[in-house]
Amino acid sequence: MAKEPIRKETHGQLIPGEAATPATTEPKTLKADVTIIGGGPAGLVAANVFARSGFHTVLIALKTVPGDRRTTALLAASVEMLRVSGLWPAIAPHTAPLATMRIVDDTGRLFRAPEIAFEANEIGLDAFGYNVENTPLVTCLGASAENRPTLTWLDATAEDIAIGEEAARITASDGTVVETALIAGSDGRNSPSREAAGISVRRWQYRQAAFVANFAHDAPHHNASTEFHTPSGPFTLVPLPGDRSSLVCVERPHVAEELASMEPAALDAEVERRAHSILGRMDLEGVGQVFPLSSFVAKKFGANRVALIGEAGHGFPPIGAQGLNLSLRDIASLVEIAEDVRRVGGDIGGPEALARYDRARQPDVWSRTLGVDALNRALLSDFLPVQALRGAGLYLANRVGPLRRIMMREGITPRFRLPKLMRGHKADPAA
Template identity: 50%
Template sequence: MPETSDKIHDIVVVGAGPSGMTAALLFASVGFETALVAPAVNQEDGRTTALLQDSVTLFEQIGVWDNLRSFATPLSKMRMIDDTRRLVRAPEVTFDSAELNLEAFGYNLRNKDLNRVLAEAAQEQANLTLFEDLAVSYDFGEESVSVFCQDGAPLKTRLLVAADGRNSQAREAAGIELRRWSYPQVAVVLNLEHDRPHNETSTEFHTPTGPFTLVPLPGRTSSLVCVVTSEQAETIKTMSKDDLALELEHRAHSILGKFGIASSPQSFPLSGLSAKSLVGPRLALIGETAHVFPPIGAQGLNLGLRDVASLGRLLTSARDMGADIGATEVLSRYESDRRSDISTRTFAVDALNRSLLTDFLPVQIARSAGLYLADKVPPLRRLLMREGIAPGTKRKTQAVRDNVY
C-alpha cells in the first residue's frame, strides 16, 4: 500500500449522495480545505426528494438554490387522508403553509437534477478536491485519519465525515454499533402524469399497507411513493403501463383524474437504522450513515441536511476559537446537538408507520384522535406544521423567511 502524502486535509467527506456533496460544499465554502471521495455521482436516479425550508436555506448558503429552483415545485399544502377503511378512521387534514406565512413548506424535485446541480457546483468550488474513487479502509490515529482508496494514494485528514450510506465502511471501521429493524413493506416509486392540476398540494393516503403519497412535480405531473406488501410490489412491477395507471388511479380515488405512467417503477424494501453514536475517533456520521427510516413526511434527506448544517456551524465555531475540529469535545457537541432531533423523528415516523399496520383498536383511536385535534385546533396544527419543517421552527420561522438563519 502506498505511503500517505504529507498533506493533511481539514476534512475528508466519503460518499457523494446529496448529504455528502452538500457537506463537502458547505465545509469548503466556509474555508476548510476539503476533499470528497466517492465513485461517480448518480445522475440517473429517477426518484424525487421533497426539500423542506431549512434545506432550501442551506442550499442558498452554499450557492446552489438558484440553479435548483427551476427544477423544483412548491409544496404549498399537505393533505392527509385516512384510507384504512377500518372501524375508527381519522378525518381528512390539510396543512397550509400560508398559516405560517410561508410560500411553501418546501419544494419537490427529481434526484437526478439535485445530484447534477450539486456535482457541477462541487467541480467549481474552491477549497474542494474531488477524488472519484472508493474508500476501502481507514486508520484512525490520535492526530489524523488516513483514508485508503481503491485506486489512488491514501489521504490524511483532521476530520473524517462519513456519508457513505447505510452500509458504511467508515462507520464499521470505527466500531460504531447499530440498531437495525425492518418492516413487512416495500416502497414502489415512480412518476405520473395526470389530467387534473395538483395545485401544489401533496396528498398522503394512509392505507392498511402504509402511505400512498402523491407529491407535485412541474406541470401536471407528480411523484408517487406507494407502500405495499412485497407480494403487491411484485404484482405492480409486472403490470402493463395501462393496467398500472388504472390501478394507481383507483388507489388515488381519481383525485388527480386519469393517470399516465411517466417512469418505470422501482421498489425498495423498508427498513430502519440508527447508529448508537454519531461520532467516533475524528469521525462524524451524517445522513443515512447515521439514520434510516421509511419515506414518510419528507423527513429522510431533510434530517440528513440538518446534520450537515449543525456540523458546519459547530466546526466553524471551533475553528474560530482555535480548537481542533477533530477533537472529542467538538464532536461531542455535534452528538448532543443532533441526538434529540434524530431520536424524535425516528420514533415519530416509526410509530406512524406501525400505527397503519396494526389492527389494535386503541392505537387506531390514538392516531385518529391526534389527527382530529390537528384538524380542529389551529394552534396545535400550526405547532405540528412548524415542527414538521424542523424542530424549534417557531423560533426560526421569521429567519427562514428572511434567509438569515
C-alpha cells in the same frame, strides 16, 4: 558490431539513445481539514458547505449520476440552508412547491379520521417545501462542487480507512492517500467509515416495502401533496414540475413487487384507482423501483475522527418527508461545531468536537425516528383503541387551530437547537 541504443516510448514515438526510466510508484498524498466520503445528495451538500466555510475539503466519490427515479421533498429550513450556501438558484428550476399537504383516511376502518388539508399560508409560508427529483438535484450539487476552489474531488472510492490519534488516513481507489483531521461519513447504510470508527447501530425491520415511480397526469396537482392512509401504509402523491407527480406507495413486500412487475397500462390504471382519480389519467414515466423498509440509528454520531451524516447515521421509512431534511441538519450542525472549534484553535476531529456533535444530533434524530415509527405502526395496527386514538389525534389537528399550527411548524422545522445555517442568514455573494 555497434550496440543497439536503449529506446523509450514518448507520445507514441521511439526516441533513440535514452535509458528507460521506471514509472514512479509513490502515491499522491493530500492533506485536508475535512474529507467527505460518499457522493449522494447529503455528501455533495456537505462538501459544498464545508468548502464554502473555508475548510480545505476533499470529497471521495465517483462522479457518476445514478439513474435514481426517487424524489426528495426539501422542507423550508433545508431550502433556507441551500439558499444561504448559494446552492438553491441552480436547484430551484427543477422543483415544485408544496403549498398544501392533504391527508385522506382510506383505511375503510370503523374509526376513521376526517380529511385534513394543511395550508402553508396558515403559518406565513408560500410553501412547506419543494419537491425535486434526485437526479437533477445531484447534478446541480455536483456542478457546484466542481467549482469550489477549496474543494478537491477525487473520482474514486475509499478503499482503506486508518484512524490515528492526530489524523485519519484514507487510501482511495485511484491510489491517492488523504490525511485528514475529520471524516464526514456519508457512505450509506452499510457505511465503511462507520465501521472504521467502530460505531455500532440499532436496527429493526418492517414487513413493508416502498414502490416509487413518477407519473404524468391529466389534471393539475395545484401544488398539493396528497397522502392516502391505507391499511398497508401511506400512498402518497407529491407534486413535480408540470402536470407530474412522484408516487411513494408503502405496501406489503409482495404487493410492491407485483406493482413493479405490472405492464405500464395496467399500472397506470391501478395507480389512478388507488388515487381515486384526483389527478385524472396517470401515465408512468420510466420504470418504478422497490425498496424494502427498515430503520436504524447509530449508537453514536461521532467517534474516532468520524462524524456520521445522512444514512451512515440513521435511516427510516419514507414517511413525512424527513430523510434528507434530517441529513441536512446533520451537516449544518457539524459545520457549525467545526467553525466554533476552529475559531479557538481546536481539533475539529478531536473527541470534544465529536462528543458535542453527538449530543447535538441525538435528540433530533431519535425524536424523528421514533415519531415516524409510531405513525407507521399506528396506521398498521388492527387494535381498535389505537385506531380510535389515531383518528382522534387527526381530528384535533384539523379542528384546533393552535395545535394545527404547532404541528405544521414542528413538522417542517424543529424548534430545538436549529443550526445557524438554517436560520435565515444573508447569503454569501461569492458562494
